[in-house]
Amino acid sequence: MYRAQRQEALPTATARAGSNIAFIKYWGVADPRINLPLNNSISMTLGSLHTTTTVEWDTAGRLSADQVTIDGEPATGKKAERVTEHLNLIRHLAGDKRHRARVVSRNNFPMASGIASSASAFAALTVAACAALDLPFERTRLSGIARRGSGSASRSLFGGFVEWEQGRDDATSVARQIYPAEHWTLRDVVAVISTAEKPVSSQNGHGMAVTSPFNSARVDSLYSMLQEVRNAITMCDLQRLGPIIEQDALAMHGVMMTSRPSLLYWQPGTIEVMQAVRRWRENDGLQVYFTIDAGPNVHLICEPAFEVEVLKRLQKLGSVRSVITSGPGDGPQLLDEHLV
Numbered sequence: 001m002y003r004a005q006r007q008e009a010l011p012t013a014t015a016r017a018g019s020n021i022a023f024i025k026y027w028g029v030a031d032p033r034i035n036l037p038l039n040n041s042i043s044m045t046l047g048s049l050h051t052t053t054t055v056e057w058d059t060a061g062r063l064s065a066d067q068v069t070i071d072g073e074p075a076t077g078k079k080a081e082r083v084t085e086h087l088n089l090i091r092h093l094a095g096d097k098r099h100r101a102r103v104v105s106r107n108n109f110p111m112a113s114g115i116a117s118s119a120s121a122f123a124a125l126t127v128a129a130c131a132a133l134d135l136p137f138e139r140t141r142l143s144g145i146a147r148r149g150s151g152s153a154s155r156s157l158f159g160g161f162v163e164w165e166q167g168r169d170d171a172t173s174v175a176r177q178i179y180p181a182e183h184w185t186l187r188d189v190v191a192v193i194s195t196a197e198k199p200v201s202s203q204n205g206h207g208m209a210v211t212s213p214f215n216s217a218r219v220d221s222l223y224s225m226l227q228e229v230r231n232a233i234t235m236c237d238l239q240r241l242g243p244i245i246e247q248d249a250l251a252m253h254g255v256m257m258t259s260r261p262s263l264l265y266w267q268p269g270t271i272e273v274m275q276a277v278r279r280w281r282e283n284d285g286l287q288v289y290f291t292i293d294a295g296p297n298v299h300l301i302c303e304p305a306f307e308v309e310v311l312k313r314l315q316k317l318g319s320v321r322s323v324i325t326s327g328p329g330d331g332p333q334l335l336d337e338h339l340v
């Protein structure tokens with residue numbers, strides 16, 4: 001369990017959690033109320049892209065509502081509601097619904113960069129909120145709680161290479177570590193194509209997956225692909241891992257494009273990068289593979305030896321606005337220094 005390090009006048013804790021990039025994607029929910037996914041997913045937790053969150057529980061009863069600040073701005077509307085909903089779950093688990101909270105959160109990467117911030121955000125929020133209340137929850141339990149806030153956040157409760165088991169219910173749909181970060185020093189080089197907010201959130205998209213005729217085909221094919229990904233990670237074999245992660249990213253986007261209504265997250269730059277990656281591989285033997293989340297930006301996965309070359313080549317492509325890099329990182333940590 002995570003324990004708050006410092007005893008404050010008000011119960012306070014601060015946690016830092018890394019984002020993650022999925023090799024086999026989570027797309028589609030069997031039960032949207034608890035974010036029960038349609039399939040297992042596998043990801044790498046990212047060491048350099050993280051969210052730091054302080055939760056201060058107002059046991060003095062001064063606040064009449066939760067107060068949420070993200071990257072220096074007061075959160076309002078849907079964003080604030082999502083945090084309050086998650087705090088409601090934690091209040092319920094703590095058996096005390098009286099107290100509101102002050103939440104201050106900071107991403108070390110621009111939230112509008114199109115890099116998943118909900119994974120690191122809800123992992124950090126879960127750990128900080130539970131630690132501040134001294135709730136004696138193990139990591140697996142915290143993973144299940146984080147899942148309720150954001151599906152992919154369940155995976156950010158662990159470092160390194162992580163599998164989120166689909167599960168049958170709230171208690172069994174949790175993540176576990178396959179290997180720690182030190183197992184494989186893989187790199188994620190993110191080609192940022194657009195920083196605009198996505199037109200349809202993942203949260204809404206997950207509910208639409210089942211409307212695609214391709215969805216069940218994708219889900220059926222995943223059983224063997226998951227095993228191939230586990231094996232490739234065990235062997236640290238990128239030439240085995242790469243083709244599968246590309247295939248599943250394309251399958252997921254195929255489902256998105258053919259759902260009703262149709263979701264088209266790609267931009268011309270997305271295709272420019274995908275084609276460049278394939279050209280570099282085929283013409284020059286550069287071992288680099290792509291994957292794409294619910295947005296236009298492209299994650300390039302390669303061994304550290306090729307990172308500089310990949311970066312150099314990406315910077316020459318007209319549609320790449322910026323590049324962010326990360327390797328695997330550890331699970332969430334509690335910090336002594338608070339943001340409030």
Ligand code: DP6
Nearest residue numbers: 022025026150151152202203293294
């Ligand atoms: C395409 O976890 O962001 O990145 O539960 O609504 O927060 P919410 O969805 P989210 O969905 C992630 C979708 C994905 C694939 C993945 O990370 O597995």
